[in-house]
Amino acid sequence: MSILVIAEHDNTGLKGATFNTVAAAREIGGDIDLLVAGAGCGSAAEAAAKVDGVARVLVADNPAYEHQLAENTALLIAEIGKNYTHILAPATTTGKNTLPRAAALLDVQSISDIVSVESADTFKRPIYAGNVIATVQSSDAIKVITVRGTAFDPVAAEGGSAALENLDSASDAGLSAFVGEELAKSDRPELTAAKVVISGGRGMQNGENFELLYKVADKLGAAVGASRAAVDAGFVPNDMQVGQTGKIVAPDLYVAVGISGAIQHLAGMKDSKVIVAINKDEEAPIFQVADYGLVADLFEAVPELDTKL
Incomplete structure (x- = not known):
């Protein structure tokens, strides 16, 4: 069997989800x-060569892939993917945008969001907001x-010595163009990679009150999230959303503040190792999954809590 993993990167380094996918x-x-498909992505390719367990790194360094537009990257994946038995990518915004397109070009069915590998052709994935695990x-x-x-512990970022191979392909579908982006800048950890996450819900009442959470988060070295209602x-901006239609997190500690615990939110955080809930409604569903409730x-x-810390 031969497996192609699509690296997620920012042209300078690999993103954490790549290691879980490997x-x-x-x-x-x-x-x-x-x-590694990008533009000026030599540093990312060198980092990829060091990933434990990787035999070869394919480098597509071309302006067409600078922003990893799904239409262009999918053409590249479909072109080289014919030589593989499996093509894997992280189930992130980028991966979920690109891989189904590549699957359509290859005329095969895509399998999304797997949480377990049973065998080379059988996988488990959550459905119905995580209430059912389907074996596919x-x-x-x-x-x-x-x-x-x-769902997977990341491999080591160091220890590998993969060979680098440059690809000449430059697939520009001409269907989309990168216009611009507004990136949220924060000194706090990235939400999906943080070991501690503190999230606020509708009970926070307004955006200014999230300052209460920011103070605690800074003392805990935590990322700050939010429910869809918030x-x-x-x-808060939508890049902070945790849940079925937001980001999936599984930190060592998840603190839910003023979050009732709708099923869609639980789907995004119930795999956290320790869950703490603070809510004035003792009937709130969040307490059913919480390890500690206040x-x-x-x-x-x-x-x-802030003063105690």
């Missing part, structure tokens, strides 16, 4: 190649798969 590839078994067996010659990073109400007014409990 871990899933190792469970399938076989030779693992890592594709594929008879396609090429398995195209996105991987839920929180995002929809305009309290029935209290968050505007009293959070400032007190």
Whole structure:
């Protein structure tokens, strides 16, 4: 078997989800190649060559791939993917945008968001907001798969010595163009990679009150998230959303503040190792999954927690 893993990167270094995806590839078994598609991505390619378990790094360094537009990258993946039995990518915004397109070009079914590898052709994935785990067996010659990073322990970033191979391909579909981006800058850890996450919900009442969480987060070295209700109400930007339609997190500690615990939110955080809930409604569903629950007014409990820290 031969496996192609699509590296997620920023043209200078690899993103954490890549290491989790390589871990899933190792469970399938076989030779693992890592594709780094970007522009001026030499540093990312060198980092990819050091990843433990990778046999070869394919480097597509071309302006067409600078921003990893899904339309262009999918053409590249479909072009080189014919030589592999499995194609894997992280189940991130980028991966979920690109891989189904590549699967369509290869005329195979994509399998999304796997959490377990049962065998080379059988995988488990959550459905119904994580309330059911489906076992999926594929008879396609090429398995195209996105991987839920929180379900696999990452491989080591160092220890490998893969060969680098440059690709001449420059697939520009001409269907989309990069216009610009506004990146949220923060000194706090990235939400999906943080070991501690503290999230606020509708109970925070407004965006200014999230300052209470920011103070605690800074003392804990935590990332700050939010429920969809808080995002929809305009309290915080949508890149902070945790849940079925937001980001999937599984930190060592997850603190839910003023979050009732709708099923869609639980789908994004219930794999956390320790869950702490603070809510004044003792009937809130969040307490059903919490390891520790505090029935209290968050505007009293959070400032007190801040002083204790």
